[in-house]
Amino acid sequence: MAAIFQGIGAAAALPSTEKFHSQSRRFVSGSLFVVRSDGRPSLGSSPRSRGAQHLITNAVAAKADASATSTASKPGHELLLFEALREGLEEEMDRDPRVCVMGEDVGHYGGSYKVTKGLATKYGDLRVLDTPIAENSFTGMGIGAAMTGLRPIIEGMNMGFLLLAFNQISNNCGMLHYTSGGQFKIPVVIRGPGGVGRQLGAEHSQRLESYFQSIPGIQMVACSTPYNAKGLMKAAIRSENPVILFEHVLLYNLKERIPDEEYVLSLEEAEMVRPGEHVTILTYSRMRYHVMQAAKTLVNKGYDPEVIDIRSLKPFDLYTIGNSVKKTHRVLIVEECMRTGGIGASLTAAITENFIDYLDAPIVCLSSQDVPTPYAGTLEEWTVVQPAQIVTAVEQLCQ
Amino acid sequence: MALSTSLRSNLIKPLTALTALSSTHRLRSPFSSSADDATVLTIETSVPFIGHNCEPPSRNVETTPKELLGFFHDMALMRRMEIASDSLYKSKLIRGFCHLYDGQEAVAVGMEAAITRRDCIITAYRDHCIYLGRGGTLFECFSELMGRQSGCSKGKGGSMHFYKKENGFYGGHGIVGAQIPLGCGLAFAQKYSKDETVTFAMYGDGAANQGQLFEALNMAALWDLPAILVCENNHYGMGTAEWRAAKSPAYYKRGDYVPGLKVDGMDVLAVKQACRFAKEHALKNGPIILEMDTYRYHGHSMSDPGSTYRTRDEISGVRQERDPIERVRKLILSHELSNEAELKSIEKEIRGQVDDAIAQAKESPMPDPSELFTNVYVKGFGIEVAGADRKEVRGVLP
Numbered sequence: 139m140a141a142i143f144q145g146i147g148a149a150a151a152l153p154s155t156e157k158f159h160s161q162s163r164r165f166v167s168g169s170l171f172v173v174r175s176d177g178r179p180s181l182g183s184s185p186r187s188r189g190a191q192h193l194i195t196n197a198v199a200a201k202a203d204a205s206a207t208s209t210a211s212k213p214g215h216e217l218l219l220f221e222a223l224r225e226g227l228e229e230e231m232d233r234d235p236r237v238c239v240m241g242e243d244v245g246h247y248g249g250s251y252k253v254t255k256g257l258a259t260k261y262g263d264l265r266v267l268d269t270p271i272a273e274n275s276f277t278g279m280g281i282g283a284a285m286t287g288l289r290p291i292i293e294g295m296n297m298g299f300l301l302l303a304f305n306q307i308s309n310n311c312g313m314l315h316y317t318s319g320g321q322f323k324i325p326v327v328i329r330g331p332g333g334v335g336r337q338l339g340a341e342h343s344q345r346l347e348s349y350f351q352s353i354p355g356i357q358m359v360a361c362s363t364p365y366n367a368k369g370l371m372k373a374a375i376r377s378e379n380p381v382i383l384f385e386h387v388l389l390y391n392l393k394e395r396i397p398d399e400e401y402v403l404s405l406e407e408a409e410m411v412r413p414g415e416h417v418t419i420l421t422y423s424r425m426r427y428h429v430m431q432a433a434k435t436l437v438n439k440g441y442d443p444e445v446i447d448i449r450s451l452k453p454f455d456l457y458t459i460g461n462s463v464k465k466t467h468r469v470l471i472v473e474e475c476m477r478t479g480g481i482g483a484s485l486t487a488a489i490t491e492n493f494i495d496y497l498d499a500p501i502v503c504l505s506s507q508d509v510p511t512p513y514a515g516t517l518e519e520w521t522v523v524q525p526a527q528i529v530t531a532v533e534q535l536c537q
Numbered sequence: 538m539a540l541s542t543s544l545r546s547n548l549i550k551p552l553t554a555l556t557a558l559s560s561t562h563r564l565r566s567p568f569s570s571s572a573d574d575a576t577v578l579t580i581e582t583s584v585p586f587i588g589h590n591c592e593p594p595s596r597n598v599e600t601t602p603k604e605l606l607g608f609f610h611d612m613a614l615m616r617r618m619e620i621a622s623d624s625l626y627k628s629k630l631i632r633g634f635c636h637l638y639d640g641q642e643a644v645a646v647g648m649e650a651a652i653t654r655r656d657c658i659i660t661a662y663r664d665h666c667i668y669l670g671r672g673g674t675l676f677e678c679f680s681e682l683m684g685r686q687s688g689c690s691k692g693k694g695g696s697m698h699f700y701k702k703e704n705g706f707y708g709g710h711g712i713v714g715a716q717i718p719l720g721c722g723l724a725f726a727q728k729y730s731k732d733e734t735v736t737f738a739m740y741g742d743g744a745a746n747q748g749q750l751f752e753a754l755n756m757a758a759l760w761d762l763p764a765i766l767v768c769e770n771n772h773y774g775m776g777t778a779e780w781r782a783a784k785s786p787a788y789y790k791r792g793d794y795v796p797g798l799k800v801d802g803m804d805v806l807a808v809k810q811a812c813r814f815a816k817e818h819a820l821k822n823g824p825i826i827l828e829m830d831t832y833r834y835h836g837h838s839m840s841d842p843g844s845t846y847r848t849r850d851e852i853s854g855v856r857q858e859r860d861p862i863e864r865v866r867k868l869i870l871s872h873e874l875s876n877e878a879e880l881k882s883i884e885k886e887i888r889g890q891v892d893d894a895i896a897q898a899k900e901s902p903m904p905d906p907s908e909l910f911t912n913v914y915v916k917g918f919g920i921e922v923a924g925a926d927r928k929e930v931r932g933v934l935p
Contacts, residue, residue, distance in 0.1 A: 156651065255927045264728070264729060264760070265729075267644060267760075270752070270755060270759070272749075272752035272753075272755070274748070274749045274752065275717075275718035275749045275752035275753040275756065276718070276756065277718070277723070278715060278717075278718025278719050278721075278722060278749065278753070279718050279719070279721050279722035279725055279753065279756065280722060281718075281719060281722060282659075282707070282718065282719035282720060282721065282722020282723045282725070282726070283721070283722040283729070284722075285702075285707055285719070285723065285725070285726075286657075286723055286726040286727070286730075287726070288725075288726045288729060288730075299668065305712055305715055306715060306718065306719075309710075309711070309712055310710070310713065310715060310719060313617065314911055315913070315914070316693055316707075316913055317690055317693060317694040317695075317698040317700075318690050318693075318694060318698065318700040318702070318708065318709075319688075319689065319690035319691035319693055319694065319700075319912060320691070320911070320912040321690070321700050321701075321702040322700065322702060322707075325915075353790050353911050354579060354913055355914065357914070378915035379914045379915050380779065390781075410801075437603040461804050
């Protein structure tokens with residue numbers, strides 16, 4: 139067991155040949171100061187005091203709260219998450235003429251979440267292609283174009299609509315590299331918003347990461363902040379593998395200050411959000427904000443949770459996760475997928491298989507309920523994991 | 538069959554004797570014959586073309602003796618390969634699904650004659666002969682069918698996943714109809730890169746009822762993509778006859794606003810003419826549908842006897858009247874481009890080539906166990922992977 143772990147640990151160290159900023163190394167010069175989307179300044183500093191009563195009630199659309207310093211003097215530039223995605227996309231389209239976008243209303247309309255706004259005017263109608271409502275075939279078209287060497291970015295207006303393209307994504311996107319004996323590369327990026335929104339109804343609140351996770355040959359990443367959204371978008375476009383980039387409907391208006399200089403993140407790396415000692419909380423996408431909100435309460439109560447945004451849903455960054463488990467010996471997974479067959483279920487299995495010797499308690503996985511997401515606001519709230527439940531789970535775990 | 542010939546007088550040169558066949562046994566080896574390259578024969582197709590929303594091309598097709606003999610050789614090679622695959626399947630060297638193309642050879646060969654290797658072809662699972670036409674070798678075919686690592690997809694694809702990227706052959710797809718959007722994607726890339734090439738996206742009469750075909754056709758027509766949709770209508774979607782599956786079996790008309798052409802798919806010259814016409818049309822005006830009226834002698838696949846839904850009389854009737862190889866043979870003999878004995882010796886040679894390739898493929902090794910984990914990702918992350926019992930570390934993803 140230990141031998142396998144060491145093998146994984148050593149081998150999973152990033153073999154990337156391109157320059158990229160890892161989250162921990164982004165502060166190049168000592169003076170770079172970034173306000174993070176949850177309002178806390180970061181530079182590896184520990185929270186000022188355990189007794190601070192600084193609670194943010196709305197975990198989601200947190201516009202940058204007032205930090206004392208003026209914005210004009212700080213390096214980098216501030217933008218919203220969808221703008222960060224657009225910036226990454228535009229930089230890659232400038233860099234490589236083979237990169238193109240296709241999807242419903244991405245061109246003239248500018249994208250239903252404004253991610254592609256202005257791009258059609260700049261690059262033309264063929265390069266930013268408005269498709270008819272035919273997910274199966276325009277996904278197939280994107281994959282066919284990728285077989286010849288183009289690098290399309292296929293947008294699903296909502297991730298749930300990509301269920302119609304499941305055949306193309308599973309058989310052609312994921313498997314063609316293998317079944318052709320390596321002849322064809324499929325460097326597509328399939329992206330779109332998913333997750334539970336504000337009373338959007340069952341069909342528009344789906345979490346497709348749980349359905350796609352078994353497809354061999356694809357990579358899945360989930361972005362959660364403007365910084366990692368831009369970095370992951372660029373990395374996904376540059377990757378030779380098909381990548382599915384999961385965005386979240388409720389996170390598009392997050393504001394953050396990101397560096398001016400170019401950076402690309404690693405697709406396979408997890409992000410250390412808050413180092414700690416008592417318990418490892420693994421999360422991704424919107425649930426990161428629920429976890430951080432719960433973390434404030436936990437800190438007040440004297441706990442020291444380590445929060446990791448796993449970012450890479452396939453494959454898991456077992457290196458970062460493993461190191462954390464070895465330190466804290468307790469794991470809580472907080473996800474938005476449903477309990478059955480979700481990312482949390484796979485992650486639980488992966489951690490148990492590899493790190494059972496380091497666990498002091500069984501892994502606790504908090505997921506959404508196994509129900510179609512109801513329309514009524516109160517019911518919808520009870521479907522997803524709320525910060526109070528996270529606090530209770532940590533308290534029970536740490537007994 | 539009306540025909541007329543015109544000879545250019547002083548250009549008759551004797552061809553060199555049959556050159557030694559390369560060990561890869563590719564298509565198109567030269568023959569010794571008194572035919573010369575420059576003679577142009579004009580031959581009328583068996584039936585006229587029928588157009589939908591377009592002016593059909595002429596019935597008179599120009600060809601040369603060399604081309605006709607080439608057609609004969611290529612189709613005979615394809616026929617022989619498929620028959621050999623039949624017996625390999627029955628002796629359990631080929632497993633799983635095996636969909637044979639015999640009877641439909643004229644479509645593959647006629648198409649190749651009209652296009653270049655830079656044009657793309659994509660088809661479904663009845664792909665062995667199209668792979669051969671695109672420059673694949675017999676050895677690669679049989680190796681892949683038997684799951685050896687020398688196969689065209691390293692043994693990891695199988696009968697339904699033949700590909701040859703450098704020659705513009707994009708497969709080889711198992712799910713009915715899924716290759717059509719891929720084909721429109723190939724055409725999109727050709728238009729994007731301004732290649733002046735076209736894509737032939739082939740499908741069957743069974744797939745003609747798939748929604749994704751019409752979705753892809755709509756997009757191809759909307760953006761004037763150089764996509765040619767070729768319906769190989771062999772009249773049976775596995776066990777269901779076309780009239781029981783389609784309200785309108787006139788597949789060339791189902792594009793509605795997209796022009797279509799109905800072609801006798803058993804006449805290699807008609808196929809060649811139609812494909813040339815379609816290529817010109819697609820480069821100027823966008824998509825066009827070609828319906829090839831063809832027939833398969835075998836069942837849908839090796840697990841289908843092929844006689845429960847059609848009579849043996851029907852099969853032998855088509856074989857007698859419309860067989861593509863016999864038609865070319867008659868053409869060659871009546872124009873005195875060769876004689877019986879020579880054609881027989883060509884067929885005998887082909888048999889030898891096929892047998893050699895099979896013997897060679899039988900000897901070639903199975904893929905290495907480490908191949909299980911290669912080609913999953915293009916650039917992986919060095920993750921260690923283990924076999925099912927997790928006791929033995931099998932490999933590291935690259």
